[in-house]
Amino acid sequence: MRIGIFTDTYPPYINGVSTSVYMLKKALEKKGHKVFVVTINNENLHYKFDENNTVIRIPGLPVGIYDYRVSNIYPIRALNIIRKWNLDVIHSHTEFSVGTFARIISRQFNIPLVHTYHTMYEDYTHYITKGYFDKSSKKIVEYLTLFYCDKTANELIVPTKKTYDLFKEKYEVDKNIYIIPTGIEIERFYIENIEKEKVEKLRKELSLNKDSFNVIFVGRLAKEKNVDLLLKCHKNIVAKNKNINLLIVGDGPDMEEYKATVNRLGISNNVIFTGKVPWNDIPLYYHLASLFATASTTETQGLTVIEAMAAGVAPICIDDESFRNTVVDGLNGRIFKKATGYEKIVLELYDDRKKLAQLQKQARINAETHSAKYYGESVLDVYKHAIENKKNDNYGVIGKLVDKIKSKEN
16 A cells, blocks of 8 residues: 655654654554655755655744744645655645645545544644633634544544544534554663663763652643643652652743742752653653653643553553543552642652552553554554545535646646
């Protein structure tokens, strides 16, 4: 099968979608399929062609939100190459510029389109509105989400039941929706695949004692990740046990604000900010920790939880539906409802190393169900279904746009 993946983010740019797409590509290639990628060049305003022209990076303009960029929705230079790929199916992983291009290509060449919805956009509107017109902006997001995920896609994939319920119950989408948890290359986090010397070198660089008990958070430092809850809780944790550190791995728009919070709380000796970390080095950081923590309620799945589990690090997650299918409270991790519950769990597991070891062991075992291989096989089934049921539907606005482009070409 010849598969075209369209995404706004792709390595070396690091985030959950980027990791998901990269793992899917590798898993599909291991099954013998030919995979092509269309993405955005995050470095400059030039086209870039990688891996024997199987990866096209389209010039993109920064939008002022993190490092995200948007591109031309109909880049002719890329189109001329994609035309030669003879794709059997297109899989889009974005609702924006590259995603719109995917939909145009799908219509123009009559290729079935599968779409994966990764992000709960209603939780991110504050970056655009700055707190103003919140209700109206969320209605716009709802309209655009429905347009891209319902009107233009042949098949829709979501990572969790939380997202499934959003489409079925709130948006009332009447189409097939497949729940396929995103897979990761879990093997790269296994302790047997980690160079211990590199971990010890990193430990020294971060001035961590070998006997210190470390809780780790990995992710974007932004409002929706609720990192401030972890920081405020850590003040109470440190007041009872000064040997417990919080290691915050990642960068984001609120980093300086969080650093100021740490100073104000007087816990700078027990909180370490690593800043942005290279993708290849991420597994090393997990192996510095005993516990992983997240208080985010805006995830569609939470891939960092699975990464931590694969590394044998027990996760502590806020009670949110996005984590419930992964973390079973008391079996492979812990779930908390309130800040005081989180504090209690951390302190209890520090004292009860036997229970901690049991959680860590089970976390590693359960991480195997989120392998890239299983993910790839599940997505392939959706591709086959999309191809078998290919339809020449009227794509509304997209169709009219393509017809206009075609008329200009002729």
